[in-house]
Amino acid sequence: xxxxxxxxxxxxxxxxxxxxxxxxxxxxxxxxxxxxxxxxxxxxxxxxxxxxxxxxxxxxxxxxxxxxxxxxxxxxxxxxxxxxxxxxxxxxxxxxxxxxxxxxxxxxxxxxxxxxxxxxxxxxxxxxxxxxxxxxxxxxxxxxxxxxxxxxxxxxxxxxxxxxxxxxxxxxxxxxxxxxxxxxxxxxxxxxxxxxxxxxxxxxxxxxxxxxxxxxxxxxxxxxxxxxxxxxxxxxxxxxxxxxxxxxxxxxxxxxxxxxxxxxxxxxxxxxxxxxxxxxxxxxxxxxxxxxxxxxxxxxxxxxxxxxxx
Amino acid sequence: xxxxxxxxxxxxxxxxxxxxxxxxxxxxxxxxxxxxxxxxxxxxxxxxxxxxxxxxxxxxxxxxxxxxxxxxxxxxxxxxxxxxxxxxxxxxxxxxxxxxxxxxxxxxxxxxxxxxxxxxxxxxxxxxxxxxxxxxxxxxxxxxxxxxxxxxxxxxxxxxxxxxxxxxxxxxxxxxxxxxxxxxxxxxxxxxxxxxxxxxxxxxxxxxxxxxxxx
Numbered sequence: 001x002x003x004x005x006x007x008x009x010x011x012x013x014x015x016x017x018x019x020x021x022x023x024x025x026x027x028x029x030x031x032x033x034x035x036x037x038x039x040x041x042x043x044x045x046x047x048x049x050x051x052x053x054x055x056x057x058x059x060x061x062x063x064x065x066x067x068x069x070x071x072x073x074x075x076x077x078x079x080x081x082x083x084x085x086x087x088x089x090x091x092x093x094x095x096x097x098x099x100x101x102x103x104x105x106x107x108x109x110x111x112x113x114x115x116x117x118x119x120x121x122x123x124x125x126x127x128x129x130x131x132x133x134x135x136x137x138x139x140x141x142x143x144x145x146x147x148x149x150x151x152x153x154x155x156x157x158x159x160x161x162x163x164x165x166x167x168x169x170x171x172x173x174x175x176x177x178x179x180x181x182x183x184x185x186x187x188x189x190x191x192x193x194x195x196x197x198x199x200x201x202x203x204x205x206x207x208x209x210x211x212x213x214x215x216x217x218x219x220x221x222x223x224x225x226x227x228x229x230x231x232x233x234x235x236x237x238x239x240x241x242x243x244x245x246x247x248x249x250x251x252x253x254x255x256x257x258x259x260x261x262x263x264x265x266x267x268x269x270x271x272x273x274x275x276x277x278x279x280x281x282x283x284x285x286x287x288x289x290x291x292x293x294x295x296x297x298x299x300x301x302x303x304x305x306x307x308x309x310x
Numbered sequence: 311x312x313x314x315x316x317x318x319x320x321x322x323x324x325x326x327x328x329x330x331x332x333x334x335x336x337x338x339x340x341x342x343x344x345x346x347x348x349x350x351x352x353x354x355x356x357x358x359x360x361x362x363x364x365x366x367x368x369x370x371x372x373x374x375x376x377x378x379x380x381x382x383x384x385x386x387x388x389x390x391x392x393x394x395x396x397x398x399x400x401x402x403x404x405x406x407x408x409x410x411x412x413x414x415x416x417x418x419x420x421x422x423x424x425x426x427x428x429x430x431x432x433x434x435x436x437x438x439x440x441x442x443x444x445x446x447x448x449x450x451x452x453x454x455x456x457x458x459x460x461x462x463x464x465x466x467x468x469x470x471x472x473x474x475x476x477x478x479x480x481x482x483x484x485x486x487x488x489x490x491x492x493x494x495x496x497x498x499x500x501x502x503x504x505x506x507x508x509x510x511x512x513x514x515x516x517x518x519x520x521x522x523x524x525x
Contacts, residue, residue, distance in 0.1 A: 159504035161460035163474065164497025167481050171490050247374035251464070254481050264380040268468060273384045280380030284373050291372045 076292045080285050087281050091274070100272045104263075113282060115258035119177070119249040120242065120290065123184040127241045131189045132234065135196025136222065147197055154190035162187050162248050170255035180257025184248045188241040195237025199230030228303050235301060239294035246287040260286070316491035324476070328499050331472030335458045335507070338394055342401030343451055349402070350409025350447075351435065360410045367403035375400065375461045379468045393462065393470030400461055401454040408450030412443030445519050452511045459504040463496070473499045 096104070138147045166183040173179040203226055211225045227234075253261030260283045267276025317324065353359035370378075375396060382392035416439050424434045466474025476496030480489045 156501075158456050159459065159501050159508075161463040161474070161477070161497060161500045163460070163463050164477050164493060164500060167477050167493040168490075168497060170481070170484065171493060175484070243372050247376075250374045250376040254478075261376055264376055265467070267380065268383065268388075276380050277384060280377040283377035284381070287372050287374055287377070288369065 073296070076288060080288060083281065084285060087278065091278070094274060096274055097272075099270050100274050104275060104278065109263065109278065109282070112258060112260050112262050112279070113286070115252075116246070116249050116260045116283070116286060119180065119184060119252055119257065119259055120245045120286075123181055123188065123245045123249070124238075124242050126181075126185045127188045127192055127245070128238060130185070131192035131237075131241075132196050134189075135193050135200065135234075136227075138193075138197055139200040150197065151194055154194040157187070157190040160187075163251055163254065166248070166251050166255055175256035177252070177257045179255045180249070180252035180259075183255070184245050184252070187248050188244045191244065192234075192237040192241045195240070196230070196234050199233030199237075200226055202233065203229050232298070232302050235294075235298045239291065239298060242290050242294050243287060246283070246290050250283055311487065311491065313491055313494060316488065317495060320495070324473075324495055324499065327471075327473045327476055327496075328503060331459075331462055331474070331500065332503050332507075334390075334393060334397065334471050335455060335462055335503075338397035338458060339401055339451065339455055342398045342454060343405055343447075345398070346402045346405030346450070347409050347440075347447060349406050350413055350443075351440075354410045354413040360414070364407050364410060367406045370399050371403040375464050376467070379465055383468055388469045390471060392468050393465035396465060397458050397462060401458050404450035404453040404457075405447060406450075408446040409443060412446035413439055415446070416442045441520055442523060445515070445523065448511065448515050448519070452508060455507050455511070456504050459500050459507070463500055473503075 134150075137143050138150055162183070165187060166180065169179040169183045169186075173182065207225060207229070208221060211221045216224065249257075249259045250261035250264065252259045253265050260279050263275055263279025264283070267273065267279055311319070349363050353363045378396050378399070379392050382395050386392050386395060420438060420442070421434055424438045429437065462470065462472050463474035463477060466472055466478055473496045476492050476499070480492030480496065483489050483492070
């Protein structure tokens with residue numbers, strides 16, 4: 001219906017085409033639209049120009065403005081520092097009742113934080129050690145048939161609730177850090193694995209052909225061509241794993257694995273908001289900080305030659 | 311009591327939990343889709359606003375769900391409110407990002423052509439840009455739904471509705487005979503729900519994605 005009504009007032013316009021009156025809506029409309037239509041083109045040009053200018057001088061100078069700016073790198077830690085400071089100031093003047101005192105005294109907060117970092121670090125280490133070699137293996141010719149199975153498993157794994165997986169492992173392995181760690185690792189292996197496989201598969205086959213053509217051994221092709229080219233995707237997978245692990249580690253408390261989740265669950269069950277808030281804020285800060293560190297690593301470790309792609 | 315007997319015995323309870331789980335996720339997805347597409351439409355044309363929207367939503371996604379629920383409880387209390395708020399917030403990210411990417415990916419010459427035949431801004435958006443951006447948006451909705459299924463389970467700890475209650479009941483009674491059954495029923499129930507939703511999305515995709523742009 002609306003298109004017809006829209007079209008109707010336009011129909012009588014053509015007769016006045018020459019008059020200055022109809023000219024002005026024309027210019028006006030085209031003027032109003034140009035920002036949208038032109039902005040991508042302008043940007044492409046701007047990016048292209050920056051690339052052209054930057055390329056001859058130095059690759060580092062060219063990539064700095066594109067990927068990351070000082071503002072981007074410093075804003076997050078500054079915000080997190082402010083949040084931590086505000087929390088600390090609030091706790092310094094807050095009068096807590098005995099239940100909250102009990103939950104937070106004797107360095108329990110520090111212990112929970114340390115446990116959380118430990119859980120995250122150990123699980124991430126194992127995730128990398130398991131997932132990346134497995135990903136490499138599944139893209140070799142001999143094992144290539146296994147890749148679709150792994151991908152299907154990875155998709156299924158996403159539908160599995162982390163808390164359910166953890167609870168099953170606790171029932172199977174008993175309460176403690178072991179069950180929690182196993183759960184966290186299983187939960188994060190699949191995304192990293194699928195990223196590694198996707199990264200290695202996305203490589204241009206002609207490049208591999210060329211590498212073989214100049215007489216590189218299969219191992220040389222893997223180490224010198226395939227893996228460096230897949231580094232951005234693999235690192236993205238690692239970052240995902242780290243963030244996932246910080247999150248899943250909050251659930252470790254349900255299996256007696258400790259971590260910052262202890263503060264959150266204590267806060268909820270005892271209805272003590274200061275404990276709950278402290279646990280939540282620390283978890284959030286830790287997650288964002290880990291993500292920030294991973295983004296720095298991504299930046300530093302990505303091969304320079306691939307900068308254009310991102 | 312083995313697993314099948316357990317399922318038979320607690321059929322009523324399990325079905326009620328499953329229904330609540332599905333309906334919570336579904337309602338939050340509807341809200342998240344509406345808000346997410348709106349944010350995408352409002353921000354995709356400006357580089358700055360689009361990036362801001364993506365950054366903010368991905369920051370939200372970085373926050374562990376238990377911590378998010380913990381931050382929401384002092385504000386909105388226990389029960390349904392923190393669950394719905396958290397689910398909607400988490401559901402936004404993939405939709406906003408895919409909406410922005412999809413809308414920006416629309417071929418500008420097509421929009422130009424639409425402009426040329428006299429379509430208004432709103433018409434171009436509704437008739438050209440959104441249908442072309444629909445496949446990535448639908449993918450975002452699928453990803454969101456899968457994620458929300460798991461987060462809804464955790465929300466049960468804050469007295470939220472759904473199958474997560476089954477899992478937490480199992481954890482609370484560790485060592486009892488029914489603990490495994492309860493956890494298994496909750497976990498498998500959520501997986502089945504997630505797969506069912508996914509199948510529905512595939513169907514929706516087949517029905518709503520214009521034939522011309524189907525892969």
